[in-house]
Amino acid sequence: MIAPSVRREWIWALRGFLWLLLAGAYLALERGGNAYLQRLVILFLINLMLVVSLNLFTGFTGVFSLGHIGFMALGAYASAILTLPVNLKAVNLPDLPAPLASIALPFFPALILGGLAAAIVALLIGIPVLRLSGHFVAVATLGFLVITRVVLINAEAFTRGTRTFAGVPPFTTMGWAALWALLNVYVAWRLKHSPLGLRLLAARDDPWGAKSVGVSIGRMRLIAFGISAFFTGIAGGLWAHFLTAFSPNAFYFSKTFEIIVMMIVGGMGSVTGSILGTLLVMVSTEALRNLEPGFAVGSLTVGPLYGLSQIGLAVLLMLLMTFRRQGLLGDRELRLEAIAERLERWLERRKTAIEAPRVRKADP
C-alpha cells in the first residue's frame, strides 16, 4: 500500500536514481561494445517481454496458457517474411504469393504487423477457448502450440518448412529491445493498476462475485489474451531479427518451459516479479551453461556436462514448488514507495542511534 508518511522527494530521488542507473548501464554497454554482454542483454529484454506478457494473461486472469510460444512464432515468422529482402525472397521463398514476394518493409511496421497477427489469432482462438474453465484452457492452448508448429512446418511457401528460415536482416538492436520491453512493462503495470485491471483481478479472485458486479469473465480474459499475444508477437519479431535464422523447433516445449519457469520464479501476477524472475533464471542458466563444456576446481577436472543448465532450471522449479510456491513476490509488486519508506526509516534510526549516546552522556 502507498504509505502517506513517505515524503514525495524520497520517491522522486529513488526514481531518478533508478533511471540514471538504467541509462548509465545502457550507455556503458552500448559504448563498451562487449558483444557477448550486449547479446545477453538483448536476449534478457526479449525474454522479459515474453514473461511479462505471459504474466499479463496468466497472472492477471488466473488461467494458464501453455500456447504463448505459438504467438511468439507467429510474430517471428510474420515480421521476418515482411522484412526479408526481395532478392533473398526469390531464392529462399520462391513460392511466396505475389504481393508479399515483391515487398520488404522497414522494421517497425513489420514488427507491429507481426504483433497484430498474433493478437488477431489470439482473439479468434480466444473466443471459443477462453469460455472453458481454468485447467481446460491450459490444455486447449497447448493444442494451439502444437497446431502452430504443424502449420509452420507445412506452410513451406511461407516458412521453408522444417528448414532454417535464414537471411532475416539483423535489425534488433539493444535500443529497440529496450524500448519495446519498457513499453511492455509499462502497459502491464498500467493495466494492473487501472479500473480495467481491477475488473481483471476481480474476475480472477472470484468469478461469481465478479459477475454480481457486472464483470464479464470471458471478455476480461479475451482483452488480456489479446494484449498479451500482441506483445508476445512483438517479442517474437525482435527475436527473429536478433538471431536472423531459425526454424520451427525454436518455438516449442523447451522455450515454453523456460518462460513459464521465469514467470513462476518471479511470481504470477507480479510485473516487477517478472523482471526479477527473468533476471534470476537467466543469470543462473547462463552461469551453468558456461560450466557445460567442463571445468576444473583445483586439481579436480570435471568433464563436459551438456544439459546442466536445463537440469538447473528444472531443479530450481522443484525447489520453488516445495519452499515458495507463490514465487519471489507472489502477485505483489516491488514499489518505490515501499523502498523509500524503508530507506527513510533506516536513516531515521541511524540518526537517533548517533544522537542517543550523546544524550545519555549528558544525563548523569
Add this chain to the structure above:
Amino acid sequence: MKSISFAPSHTMGHPLREGAGISSPSIPLLEVEGLTKRFQGVVALRDYRLTLQEGEILGVIGPNGAGKTTLINLLSGFIRPDGGHIRFRGQDLTRLSTHRIPKLGIARTFQNIRLFPSLTALENVMVAMTVHHPPDVLSTLFGFGPGHRRVRMLRERAMALLEQMGIAHLAHRPSSALSYGDQRRVEIARALALEPSLLLLDEPTAGLHPEESEALIDLLSRLHRERRMAIVMVAHDMPVVMRFCPRLHVLSSGTLLAEGTPEEIRNNPLVLEAFLGRSGRSGAA
C-alpha cells in the same frame, strides 16, 4: 438486447437518482410469475410469484432447503429458471447473461461473502463502480484522457460509500484481512456501488453476533430511507426479519406457503407448524 425502459439511466453519467419516473407507475419494479427451478429432478422452487413496487422491502423466510437462495440466484440471473419469467421494469431477465443484470440496477450479496481477496476494501467497491463507468482500453494503457480522470472520481465515491458503511478506516486493507462483519459491510457497499433499484440480500446477518446484526439492520434501514431502493432479504433470523421487513414471504420445500405482514405470519398456523414449530425456536415468535 436494447430496451427502452432503462435507457434514461445511461444518458447521464451517474444514475444517482432513483428509478422514479423511468417507468410508468402501473408497471411494478419486479414481476415474477410461475417461477420454477429443478435441480436434477428435485424441485427447488415451484410456481413462485411476486410483485414488488419501487422502494418496497420484502423478507423471505423458511427453513433450510426451502429455496431461498435459489430464489436470489434466479432473481440475480445466476441460474436460469426451468419455467416462468422475471420482469424487471417490464423487461424479461430470464434470457440475459448474468453480468448484464447489475447494469439494469439489480445488485446482490452472497450468503458466503464473495469479495475479491487480493483487492483492498476500497478497490472491491471501485470494481462495482466501473459498471456504470466502463474503462476504455486506451486510457487504461496510456494513462490519459477522460477515462483516466474518472479514476479519481470513482475512488472518491467508493470512499464515500465506505464511510457511509462506517468502515472508511479499513479502506486500504486487503479485504481478506477484514473481520467477518466488516467483510459483510464491504460486500454491501460493493452492491450499493451499483446504484441498484433492487437489492437482493442473501442472509446478510448470518454469522454475526446479535449486536452486530442489530447494527447492520439499523444501517440497512438508514440506507433504505436515503436511497429508496427495493430490497428482497432472505434470512432465517426471525427477530431481524420481523423488525426490518413490513412484508414477508414464507417458503417451504420450494413453495410459497404464506405471505403477509410479520403480525399475520406470526399467527399463521401453517407457518408455525412448517417453520417455527419444527425448528424448535419457539422463542422467536
